[in-house]
Each structure stands twice: as structure tokens, then as C-alpha cells.
Amino acid sequence: MKIGIIGQGQAGLLLAIMLKKNIKDVDVTIIDKNQVTGRKLLATGNGRCNLANLKIKENSYNSKEVLKIVKDFDAKKQIEFYKSIGVMTRSINDLVYPFSLKAKDYVDYLFRYLKECKIKFINNETVKDYEINKDKVKLTTNKKVFVFDYLVFATGNESAPQLGGDASILSILKKHGYEIKDNKPGLCPIRTIEQTKNIENERWKAKVSLNIDKDKVYEEDGEVIFKKDGISGIAIFNCASLIARSKKFKKATITLDLMPEVSLSELESIFSDMNFVSKESFLYGVFTKPMAAYIQHISNVKNPFRYTQTEIKKLAKTVKELTFTYKDSYDFKECQVAIGGLELSNLNSDLFSKTEKYVGFAGELLNADGLCGGYNLMFAAASANKIAKYLIKK
Ligand SMILES: Cc1cc2nc3c(=O)[nH]c(=O)nc-3n(C[C@H](O)[C@H](O)[C@H](O)COP(=O)(O)OP(=O)(O)OC[C@H]3O[C@@H](n4cnc5c(N)ncnc54)[C@H](O)[C@@H]3O)c2cc1C
Structure with a gap:
């Protein structure tokens, strides 16, 4: 034969x-x-x-x-x-x-x-x-x-x-x-509508959740790598494939929980306690400088030395639910x-x-x-x- x-x-x-x-x-x-x-x-x-x-x-x-x-x-x-x-x-x-x-x-x-x-x-x-x-x-x-x-x-x-x-x-x-x-393309980085240039090359361990339209379709713990125009890392690669497999959808979002170890209410209370400890924003004692600045920016908070209780809640929510909207995927050259x-x-x-x-x-x-x-x-x-x-x- x-x-x-x-x-x-x-x-x-x-x-x-x-x-x-x-x-x-x-x-x-x-x-x-x-x-x-x-x-x-x-x-x-x-x-x-x-x-x-x-x-x-x-x-x-x-x-x-x-x-x-x-x-x-x-x-x-x-x-x-x-x-x-x-x-x-x-x-x-x-x-x-x-x-x-x-x-x-x-x-x-x-x-x-x-x-x-x-x-x-x-x-x-x-x-x-x-x-x-x-x-x-x-x-x-x-x-x-x-x-x-x-x-x-x-x-x-x-x-x-x-x-x-x-x-x-x-x-x-x-x-x-x-x-x-x-x-x-599947198993690849994705571009997001939200800007990520200021945190390019930052890496952060997060719980990654993928929502397609109203449904939560995937969750994985993994390291997220921020690119100049989007996000990468194994969990994101998997999200890219799941999005590409989806037949028709209006919107896909990826939410990062940057502190999966604590609940939202616990984090609010931790942040409240830390609010007066330093002349610097307490976020700088938790995150890298670019990440802390990014979280402040996304939360739209003003005074880094004395946050209001509303601002504390906004910061905690950003840390627990940092959300990116899918724009498109990287091309075949970057995909597995x-x-x-x-x-x-x-x-x-x-x-x-x-x-x-x-x-x-x-x-x-x-x-x-x-x-x-x-x-x-x-x-x-x-x-x-x-x-x-x-x-x-x-
Ligand atoms: C960077 C990277 C890392 C990866 N890591 C993993 C991993 O760790 N684990 C995992 O499970 N998967 C991984 N993958 C995916 C995996 O490598 C592929 O799915 C798998 O290798 C496909 O095997 P295949 O034999 O079907 O095709 P291929 O390995 O692509 O082999 C096909 C061959 O056919 C030849 N060919 C194509 N067209 C023609 C033609 N017209 N005439 C003659 N020859 C032709 C090509 O030259 C090629 O050599 C990774 C992929 C990439 C890109």
C-alpha cells in the first residue's frame, strides 16, 4: 500500500x-x-x-x-x-x-x-x-x-x-x-477599545472573566500582559478563541479582577483603612506606579492623599472589575x-x-x-x- x-x-x-x-x-x-x-x-x-x-x-x-x-x-x-x-x-x-x-x-x-x-x-x-x-x-x-x-x-x-x-x-x-x-485567528492577544498605552508591558495576575453580550462564558486565573493597544497572556488567548468561535454577538468584554483574594466589600474596607497612611496615594504601595496611576485615571478620582468614601468605592470597583471591550484580534502571525x-x-x-x-x-x-x-x-x-x-x- x-x-x-x-x-x-x-x-x-x-x-x-x-x-x-x-x-x-x-x-x-x-x-x-x-x-x-x-x-x-x-x-x-x-x-x-x-x-x-x-x-x-x-x-x-x-x-x-x-x-x-x-x-x-x-x-x-x-x-x-x-x-x-x-x-x-x-x-x-x-x-x-x-x-x-x-x-x-x-x-x-x-x-x-x-x-x-x-x-x-x-x-x-x-x-x-x-x-x-x-x-x-x-x-x-x-x-x-x-x-x-x-x-x-x-x-x-x-x-x-x-x-x-x-x-x-x-x-x-x-x-x-x-x-x-x-x-x-485564535489563541492570540486582543485589541481593546479602552486605551492601554500607559500600562504597556505591565503584567498582573488576575481573575479573567469573558462576557459575550449578557452571558458570562469563561473564567480563568492567569497573568495578563498589557500591550500598547490591548491585552495578552494565556487566559486572554483563550478568550480570543472563545470570541472567534462565537457565531454572532454585539459586544464582548473581558473583566479583570486584580485582587481575587478579597471581596469587593473587604477591599473597600482595606482601602478606607489605608486612606490616611501616607502622603502618597496608598495605591502605590499595592500596585506598580503605572498600574496605580491607571486605576486612579479609570476611577476618575482626584485627590490621591485623601479620597472621599465615594472615591474609595470607585477605586475598589475598578480593581475588582477592570473591564476591557473587545475591538479585534491580533492577526495570524501572532496566533497559535x-x-x-x-x-x-x-x-x-x-x-x-x-x-x-x-x-x-x-x-x-x-x-x-x-x-x-x-x-x-x-x-x-x-x-x-x-x-x-x-x-x-x-
Ligand atoms: C508559537 C506556537 C506555540 C504553540 N504551542 C502549542 C503547545 O504547546 N501545545 C499545543 O497543543 N499546541 C500548540 N500550538 C498549536 C500547534 O502547534 C498546532 O495546532 C499543531 O502544531 C498543528 O499540527 P499540524 O500537524 O496539524 O500542522 P503543522 O504543524 O502546521 O504542519 C503542517 C505542515 O504542512 C506543510 N504544508 C502546508 N501546506 C502545504 C502545501 N501546500 N504543500 C506542502 N506542505 C504544506 C507546512 O509547511 C507544515 O510543515 C502552538 C502554535 C504556535 C504557533
Whole structure:
């Protein structure tokens, strides 16, 4: 059996290993337009490669169908699989990493493993189109034509184009009649209507709440990083994805509780007690100078030495409910996942096409996105597993 895989990322590399491990005499060719294998993988998890997450929640993924694919090959099964190919993992607070905590070690190992299995690596070749010819798939790259029994697209999506992110395959698939959901950037910083220039580069641990129209849809504790025109940080990345997943809404707001340790009334009383302690605003003893000045500005309070009780209440409310209105998201260059892609309704439960039965799909090119915390690499592995299981039965 001759199988062509397009994409040397997490989905393509793991699929190649799964096939080689389980199908005798299988002939696998793995093609990529990049010169470097696993270029995006190398950048994941800040170079540590967060492979999976031991906990899955309903909103970890964008749909029930995607959640099901991952549950069928969950973190525990993935850890076992990694062990079976010689990759040891370690878990830190539910996040699963390669044992060395280095993406490079992981990618190098997969590459060497596949070379030893005699997989054919073809690099610097871009897929231009394909056609089904009798029972074969004819693939055309910018350099030559290949013929396979099965072809699998594991070409990722538009996120991080500087690392090879590319949605050109989706345009080709559209021409083949597939339904594609338009891409939006996910897991990225957001721009806000409110000014943040004066607190650029400040970082603050906060409880982050996302409201879409009147509904509170998400809450997470995390570090918020202020940008010149908006906010960033893992909790904000997750909010950006949840906003991008939302179909129609009028307004999305992100509220930061800068002191989740105390209630609003406790904070009012703490601030009242501190109101006379110093000639400086007491806020300077609690926050960094830029943050304190920002809180005073937002609260619209005048005299920093002796606040009125109304001003104390305003300050406490700002600290507990510092609210930013979503303007737009940073672009694909700054994002970790694309929200959109090939609709799963085009595919059967083995992730093969309903119309072109020798063509399968895995990884981020599908309309499948996960929140931060290993969920996207975990989906890439789980979708590769579905494809492999189908081909192993052939
Ligand atoms: C900075 C950053 C950090 C991240 N960290 C994490 C993390 O720690 N944990 C996590 O779960 N997720 C993380 N993600 C998301 C995760 O990396 C991706 O979702 C995942 O790598 C997608 O894997 P894939 O195999 O589907 O696609 P990719 O890894 O993107 O691989 C697709 C490959 O296909 C090739 N290709 C595309 N089009 C063509 C074509 N026409 N012809 C030939 N080749 C083509 C591309 O060059 C690419 O090499 C991160 C993303 C970024 C950008």
C-alpha cells in the first residue's frame, strides 16, 4: 500500500509512525513545502512542546465532534503511545511534555525514528492539486507528480505563517467541493477599545472573566500582559478563541479582577483603612506606579492623599472589575491556532472524505481548535490515530 502524507508537523509525523508500526510493507512518503521538518512543533510550548492535557472540559474544543475524536485517544492513551515509540513524557499540573521539556529533542527523535523506518521525506515541495484517477490518487506538486493508494492532508492551517502556517490547501479543497469554515485567528492577544498605552508591558495576575453580550462564558486565573493597544497572556488567548468561535454577538468584554483574594466589600474596607497612611496615594504601595496611576485615571478620582468614601468605592470597583471591550484580534502571525478550516461534515468518522474515499485529513486544517494547554497537539495526534486505525484495517 502506497500512502502519501502532506505535512511534516505533529499530525503528519505521528501518522507516519503509526502506519509504519502497524502495517507490514507499507510505503509512506511524507511531503512538506518547508525545508525543516516540524518547524511549528519546534516553537510549541515556548520550546517545551506541551503535547497533551490530562483534563478535558467541554470548552477545551470547539465542538462535540472534535471532543469525541480526542476522547477516543485521550492523554492517557497518547502517553502510552508515546512510550511505545520510545518517547517518555512528564506531566506538570496536568500538562504533558516530552521528558526533556524540549521540543527539539522530541522533533529530532521523531525524525530519526522515521528515517530508520525508511519513510521517504520530501522537502521544499508544495502541493498544487490532486485528482482521483480510478482507484489511485494523483498528486501534483510544484516539482513532480506522485501516485498513491491513499493520500492524507495534514497541512495545518493559517496560524503563524512565519513558521509555515498555510491555508492554501483549503482553497484547493474548496475547488474539490468541500465546505470550509472561514478562518479567524485564535489563541492570540486582543485589541481593546479602552486605551492601554500607559500600562504597556505591565503584567498582573488576575481573575479573567469573558462576557459575550449578557452571558458570562469563561473564567480563568492567569497573568495578563498589557500591550500598547490591548491585552495578552494565556487566559486572554483563550478568550480570543472563545470570541472567534462565537457565531454572532454585539459586544464582548473581558473583566479583570486584580485582587481575587478579597471581596469587593473587604477591599473597600482595606482601602478606607489605608486612606490616611501616607502622603502618597496608598495605591502605590499595592500596585506598580503605572498600574496605580491607571486605576486612579479609570476611577476618575482626584485627590490621591485623601479620597472621599465615594472615591474609595470607585477605586475598589475598578480593581475588582477592570473591564476591557473587545475591538479585534491580533492577526495570524501572532496566533497559535486558526479558528475555522475543513468542516468535519465533509468526512466520515474515520476522517476520510465522504466524496473522495481515498483522501483523509488530520490536524489543524480541520475545523478543530483547542484552548491553550496542549489541546491542539493532542487533537493532531488523535486525528492521526483515527486515520491510522482506518488504514491499518485495509
Ligand atoms: C508559537 C506556537 C506555540 C504553540 N504551542 C502549542 C503547545 O504547546 N501545545 C499545543 O497543543 N499546541 C500548540 N500550538 C498549536 C500547534 O502547534 C498546532 O495546532 C499543531 O502544531 C498543528 O499540527 P499540524 O500537524 O496539524 O500542522 P503543522 O504543524 O502546521 O504542519 C503542517 C505542515 O504542512 C506543510 N504544508 C502546508 N501546506 C502545504 C502545501 N501546500 N504543500 C506542502 N506542505 C504544506 C507546512 O509547511 C507544515 O510543515 C502552538 C502554535 C504556535 C504557533
